[in-house]
Amino acid sequence: MSSTLTLANFAWKNVWRRRLRTCLTLCGIGMGIGAFVALVGFSRGFEHAWLQLYESTGTDIAVVQKTFMNTTVDESADQTILRVPGVAQVSPMLLNMMDVTADVNALVYGLHANSFEFGPFTVSPGRIFREGQPEVMLGSLLADSLNKKPGDTLEIQGATFTVVGVYHGGSALEAGAVVMPITQLQRLASLEGKATAIHVRLKPPAPGESADQRMHNAQRAIEAALPGLRAVPAAERASNNQLVALAHAAAWGTSAIALLVGALGIANTMAMSVFERTREIGVLRALGWTGRRVMTLILVEAGGLGLGGGVLGILGGWVALRVLAAVPKTASIVTTSLAFSTLADALGVAVLVGLAAGFVPAWRASRLLPVEAMRYE
């Protein structure tokens, strides 16, 4: 039996004295962290899928509007971009999210049939759609989910399309998506002549030119040729496009509210604990504990509650992501893998929330005069 009393096991014994209250507090902070893990994990998965999308298609630059709310550019800008030195290929892309059945919605991409973005995909069974025709290709995940194969029809926004192929490869976003001729999607979305972005593939760097220089030079040249538009490196575009930015903002905002509720739980628990242990804290001071040591003990207890809640929350968040990944409405844009950074953030946030919530009770405990605390009834 270990007989050594350390600050950590002293804190643990204090917290564990009120088991029910501790468990309820852990559940409170766990729910906050669970929401954080699920929502932030979801939004980061979404961002990662976007990055994969650009990487898999070989897109180097996305040309988009400068303003946040204006989400489309004129498709005709592609010809101007194509004339910029260093640009090898361009591909206008229109993106939307639409209902493909009563229960399932999916991302819908509009592309030209000869787009370089089909490069990494294998279409089997079936073929690529014909330019301008009411034909669609389905990502393998969506095809499975809808139980569709080439020759079947699919109704989108009241228009009927023929499924001509099922494609494989690419990101989770693409595997759960519909791809159709850009002119068809422009008509469906009433965005004739418009594209969400024009994707650009660059030529290999000239001798003596680095990849960064090549990227920088092309960006400057495109923006000079098309004032009002922005040429964004693909990796950057993945993290700051409107959909990802909104997903991040919603995830952090919702998580913050849930975390606040959890923090209030810890603050209440620690305030009650200090209140109930006032005399004990006086005894500790009488035994030579400084105010700082008392404060450290209370903060270790609060931080420990945050950490425990964080671990619970990560498990809960992971289960929530598994559930979201199994639900047809969200399956196409949810990945169940949790990035290490999300887990580290969750634990960091949990401990910080615990420490912040425990600070005031800890500070008050550290200010108690020994004799006053010991007289406390």
Added chain:
Amino acid sequence: MSESRLEVRDLRKSYEAGQIKALEGVDLAIGAGEFVSISGPSGSGKSTLLNLLGGLDVPTSGDVLYKQKKLGSEVDLDTYRAQHVGFVFQAFYLLPSLRAIENVQVPWVGRRSAGGVRADKAEALLRELDMGHRLHQYPGQLSAGERQRVAIARSLANDPEVLLADEPTGNLDSANSSKIMELLVGLQVKRNMTLIIVTHEDSIAGSAPRHIRMRDGRTVP
């Protein structure tokens, strides 16, 4: 008398904006290795004096000196309590969630010293007080006399030069009272500590070589 270890000069303590005067000008000097009892009726100021001697409270006016240095200004109160003085209380004040051997280590928790050494020293202290067979019991599993022995072991954790005991036998029956007093006096001699006991029991007060009586916040001849 031997060299002065603790001294108080014109010590006064009042509460509630001066409405209640607990001490009204006490002067006292207590030597190193001395055993002193303080007695008096309830409200005479004996526990207030002990609290001020132990640095648990601060005086309204006057000074407490430890080795000729003023507590609170020349000697930091936290350091004084942590390194030079030990307390034994009537109500024991053991922490209920800790075993006996852990309670003895409480003064060291959060300080830089080897954990293994701490546990060994705590065990040695408990064995010295005939508590070797109760090392891993919780306070709730101990008798009142045993609890006070654990509390005394805890008070010795920092090898104090001054041991202050506030009614140490107040919650014990007469048999246990005698044993605890024998123990305290034995430790005082063995460790050459200054022992100051506050008590309302004449037999205990009279057993000390020096007996201070208090009434209405003052010492009386």
